Amino acid sequence: MYRLAIVLLAATGAYAQLTAQTSVAPELRECYMDSNLVNRNNLPPTTIPVLIDIIRQIEDNPNVNVDLRQLAVLLLHTYRQDGIEFHRPETLGITSANVLPYAPTFHSFHRHRLLLTRIIPNNLQVLANNTLSSALKCSLHHMLSTTVDARLRGDENTCNTLSQYRTMRTAREARHISEDVEILDLSRMSNTDQNGQINEYNPNDDVEYSNYGGGRSERQLLGDSQCPILGGVVKTQWGAVSAGHVIAGIAGGAQSQQVPVIDLAKGSAVNYPNVQQTVTSIFPATLSGDLAEAALIQGTDRGSSQVSIGAAGGWNSTQATKHFVLQTRNNLEMTDPEIRGDVDGFVLGSSISAILGTYNSLKLSQLLDMYYSPRNGVFSPDLRACNRIELARTYISDQTLAAETYAFAAALDTNMPLRGTITGGLDQLVTSAVSSFQSYMTSNLNDMNCITTETTSNDFRSATNLYIVLDGSWQYLTIYPAISFLLDVIEVNKFGSSVTLLNAADASLVVNTTFSLAEFHSAYTAARHQSILTSVNLETVFTNVRTMMHAQLDHERNSNYVGGNSTVLLFLLNTGNLQNNERVWEQARILNETVPDLRIQFATSTNQHDNLWNLVRNMHDDIMTISLGSSDNSIPLVMSPVRDRIQQVGRRIINPNCGSTYPPDSQSGTRQFDDNVEPGYINFYSISPNYFYQNNDNRRVRIVRSSSGTGSLVVCHSRVVTQPRQNGTIVNVDENSVTCQTLASNGNIEISLRNACDGYSTINSCPFFYISVQSVATTTTTSAVCTGARCRFPYNIQYQVQIEEFGCFNGASGVSVSFAFIAIAFLVHVFRL
Known part of the structure; x- marks a missing residue:
């Protein structure tokens, strides 16, 4: 029975x-x-x-x-x-x-x-x-x-x-x-x-x-x-x-x-x-x-x-x-x-x-x-x-x-x-x-x-909170398949990514945040699209998104949130000649500096690189041109650069004490969160210098194996490679830029962040710290060791990410430093053209 x-x-x-x-x-x-x-x-x-x-x-x-x-x-x-x-x-x-x-x-x-x-x-x-x-x-x-x-x-x-x-x-005239x-x-x-x-x-x-x-x-x-x-x-x-x-x-x-x-x-x-x-x-x-x-x-x-x-x-x-x-x-x-x-x-x-x-x-x-x-x-x-x-x-x-x-x-x-x-x-x-x-x-x-399946598929799962800022001037038939493609590849579901759809006119909600693919598609219909304003106001969007993100950071502080999904703000714009002035740049600067884990990316129907380069962190990779037409057969090819940029943003590891205000001397002490990885897969993380800019000899990240399971874990870290892995092939990068250690069935691996920003005069110039946890799986996965609510599959390998003595350092207060940084970025931009 x-x-x-x-x-x-x-x-x-x-x-x-x-x-x-x-x-x-x-x-x-x-x-x-x-x-x-x-x-x-x-x-x-x-x-x-x-x-x-x-x-x-x-x-x-x-x-x-x-x-x-x-x-x-x-x-x-x-x-x-x-x-x-x-x-x-x-x-x-x-x-x-x-x-x-x-x-x-x-x-x-x-x-x-x-x-x-x-x-x-x-x-x-x-x-x-x-x-x-x-x-x-x-x-x-x-x-x-x-x-x-x-x-x-x-x-x-x-x-x-x-x-x-x-x-x-x-819509056409009435019919049965x-x-x-x-x-x-x-x-x-x-x-x-x-x-x-x-x-x-x-x-x-x-x-x-x-x-x-x-x-x-x-x-x-x-x-x-x-x-x-x-x-x-x-x-x-x-x-x-x-x-x-x-x-x-x-x-x-x-x-x-x-x-x-x-x-x-x-x-x-x-x-x-x-x-x-x-x-x-x-x-x-x-x-x-x-x-x-x-x-x-x-x-x-x-x-x-x-x-x-x-x-x-x-x-x-x-x-x-x-x-x-x-x-x-x-x-x-x-x-x-x-x-x-x-x-x-x-x-x-x-x-x-x-x-x-x-x-x-x-x-x-x-x-x-x-x-x-x-x-x-x-x-x-x-x-x-x-x-x-x-x-x-x-x-x-x-x-x-x-x-x-x-x-x-x-x-x-x-x-x-x-x-x-x-x-x-x-x-x-x-x-x-x-x-x-x-x-x-x-x-x-x-x-x-x-x-063929294994050869053509990724060995990592996306975990991203994706905020899409949508230009209402797109035809629904053109943009809907492109959005659908992105949601499929980043795996919107309760164990993976979320999606929020915002209006490019004012960042108002079109579809509220959801981890449900079915709910998103039910909400984003042709009728809903037709109700979206067709204008684009970057200043208003950045201002309102900053308010939204600050509220989220404060919520994370109250809930002792230490790590999880990456955050990407993706603009899908069809309007040309976008207005970008000093007020727009100022709002983007404040957003970038007070929400350090956020990545702003643009995908536009016309080349807007020279107009938008000062609004993003990586001016060469975060602005893309997409040519969408009446056929959706080409969407995987057209949208692949957008997909790749989203997937390259690692999961967050943060100091929850910082919130949106970054109070000084708010050391994290020892905090941790649980995570798990599928056999044969890799989880990628990134840590903003806002949490380790000034030196602390005891500042570190520790990966602790918390359950048995198939194979060993390999923990890698780098300051250059955004997705470090063991035996990875990376073009034009020193082979010593990635350090890896193996974690067997128990124990832990410590990664020191001591003097991690030595030689960098500003927070903005200090690179992120990148970490990966890779499962080296055997040929069988016959046991159920991951049975909690956060486990997508019962054979996933559980581990804990611990942080010690993370700080709170906000670059937004140094306006003159920020202007210096943007000036340097401009020179780099000019000489690379």
């Missing part, structure tokens, strides 16, 4: 299993009635980080207290309802306020209903409707629910010549809320890789639905669009994945049971020979569920004994992924995302008992986060998405899969309306489907493998 202490929506027999009924579940209906929620462009992108973020919010809800097993089941019963389709009234133009033109009629619903009522039941329990906001609830519903939107959209005859359909829509679907260029899609990305989109292309032709049943079974939209898909680095299948596999494996076939057959006789008497719950929840659908539907539709598996597609946008569009309308019973979701769900469900044996308090969000990560995996580097093909070979037996599929197909045949009656040969159809699945998965899913 699993523990259960949760505030659930009152569930009676009448309410039970509403997501398994033949109408849209009452708590999901607003997702199809509210025009803001129907328009997917008002919802967060459908990506694995967003899915994990929403699940974390459920786990963190004080009214929800369930384990991994229970939560996986609750998600299915609360938010997943497969097969919901739009049904235009037979008489065009006539609608009823009492009729919602959506119902679960697509073929995927019939397997879904069996799954929820007979295979993974839930004792009539669901999550309360107020567990998530409406936007996040509808986002989760769409990410978990498999369906195909095959509506004719009006330009199907030009499907091979249209450019990519637009990511977001602009259901008419918010776009179209894309199939010829371009055919040239994309198998990782589920389209080359680009053109925001000038837009289409509407036209009248349907043919009967309703014909449309539901075959579809009219040459490029239908597949629902229930999330983007990962390792291909598009049907998330509902993953969660179902975990639930089916976590509460595995043998279900009698006769119980699934509606009391009907199973008229097929040699059918095994039971099915194992994880199979119909994943692989055999889709294979059975393919065998039954293709067998009756085409009368052929050959079953086709797999259907490729791509995203509407490389950065703002809202729709996954298929390249074909045929044989959609087991698409590429469903194949990946089935394999991932089957592997995780098959492994879940062993995983929970290693750490029985593992959360569902952690399980997904580890599996869809570049390194380490789920307590083993083998158990991760980049190793999907090898995992399938290890976990899936063709013989067992065929037997389970045959049994479930026999039961599903009594539950699903088909276009014919199978009188024999179902076993041959199943054999063909299984054979096609194995062949297609091995030959056609050319997803990024683990070697």
